[in-house]
Amino acid sequence: MTQARLTELEQLISRVAIGDRTAFDALYDATSAKLHAVCLSVLKDRPEAEETLQEVYIRVWQSAARYASNGLSPMTWLITIARNRAIDRLRSRSARPATAPEDAAATVPSSEPSPETATILAQERRMLHECLAQLGGPQAGAVRAVYLEGVTYADLAAREGMPINTVRSWLRRSLLRLKDCVTQ
Amino acid sequence: MTDNALTPHEEDEALAAEVALGLLDGAEAQDAVARLSQDPQFAQLVRDWQERLAGLADDLTPVMAPARARQGIRERLGHAQAPLARDPNERSSWWRGPWGALLGTLAVAATVAVLWLPGQQPVTGPGYQAELVAQDMALRVAAQVYGRQMQFLMQSGGAAEGRDLEIWWIEPDGTPPISMGVLPRGGDMRMTLPDGMEPSDRIRIALSDEPAGGSPTGQATGPVVAIAELTRL
Numbered sequence: 231m232t233q234a235r236l237t238e239l240e241q242l243i244s245r246v247a248i249g250d251r252t253a254f255d256a257l258y259d260a261t262s263a264k265l266h267a268v269c270l271s272v273l274k275d276r277p278e279a280e281e282t283l284q285e286v287y288i289r290v291w292q293s294a295a296r297y298a299s300n301g302l303s304p305m306t307w308l309i310t311i312a313r314n315r316a317i318d319r320l321r322s323r324s325a326r327p328a329t330a331p332e333d334a335a336a337t338v339p340s341s342e343p344s345p346e347t348a349t350i351l352a353q354e355r356r357m358l359h360e361c362l363a364q365l366g367g368p369q370a371g372a373v374r375a376v377y378l379e380g381v382t383y384a385d386l387a388a389r390e391g392m393p394i395n396t397v398r399s400w401l402r403r404s405l406l407r408l409k410d411c412v413t414q
Numbered sequence: 415m416t417d418n419a420l421t422p423h424e425e426d427e428a429l430a431a432e433v434a435l436g437l438l439d440g441a442e443a444q445d446a447v448a449r450l451s452q453d454p455q456f457a458q459l460v461r462d463w464q465e466r467l468a469g470l471a472d473d474l475t476p477v478m479a480p481a482r483a484r485q486g487i488r489e490r491l492g493h494a495q496a497p498l499a500r501d502p503n504e505r506s507s508w509w510r511g512p513w514g515a516l517l518g519t520l521a522v523a524a525t526v527a528v529l530w531l532p533g534q535q536p537v538t539g540p541g542y543q544a545e546l547v548a549q550d551m552a553l554r555v556a557a558q559v560y561g562r563q564m565q566f567l568m569q570s571g572g573a574a575e576g577r578d579l580e581i582w583w584i585e586p587d588g589t590p591p592i593s594m595g596v597l598p599r600g601g602d603m604r605m606t607l608p609d610g611m612e613p614s615d616r617i618r619i620a621l622s623d624e625p626a627g628g629s630p631t632g633q634a635t636g637p638v639v640a641i642a643e644l645t646r647l
Contacts, residue, residue, distance in 0.1 A: 251493055267477045270631075280482075355472060401437075402431070405431040
């Protein structure tokens, strides 16, 4: 993503924050196909993903005013909302109670300087893919499944035939290694 | 859970990753969320994870949602009435002032442009078309692009019973096809191309035969029944 596009999305969100419907339409045009893909990836069901996408943009409209202070890049903020709403719905399907992820971190004001520049973001994205490759197949697969499909520790434990605590230690260590690699 | 082998700093990092991923349950989840508002450094760790992990979504192929999704959002936010939900003879006052009249004129002009230009020869800007033809289904669909507007016109045939035809946008560089949604049964379809989808004569458009509602995975699962390149008008 170029710096110009990053700035364009930030400007659209700031106009949405003051109730600009034209900006909201333009933001939808520019981002809805990606957010729909996020919802589909988690839910694997067209009607549910479409319904969730609507909830996502309603939330975007309602919470755009708080975006500027949270320090996330615009696509991260949007993808995080889409992923969290989709996982919320995924988990409400099953009888097993599980806590949905929180948008809370995205609403706590940040003291960090503004979203990172496109260059830094692009570099970290490249690193992420390299570092996942270095992590090893099962670990990288688990991180992807948790993020893109909303898989839980209980799901991973069942899938790997291991106790939940063992799976948890294993994934936590994978995540720490991933972070060390990306930020090195 | 505390993992004895982790340092306190690693413990915080792992916990922040778990919050960002939504992996925590029950009291542990509540405690971590409460900590977000009291511990700005911890909240920043969570945001750093959100930023880092969002890169995983790069791997996902964009899938355009059907137009009714946007209409649903507008209706739920009160930005638009359902089609024909409003009496066209009912008068409201916002457009009576001079600005309203001007805006109204512009809105009418824009609507007329959008509604009428595609059906005729393009007046300005590049235009493209593709003829999608599947012999065995007697299917014929015309795809047309004017500027950033794209439309699909069902000319004959249609999806089999219980199936739908999904439209795909195929870039020349070998990246996975982008779903443009499901062709409405017996109806035409119009959309605005999102950023990143630039029409050119190297783009191919395909129709695949999919379960009702379209591919459940976002990738084509059924056979491609028609494919054609965009050609410049």
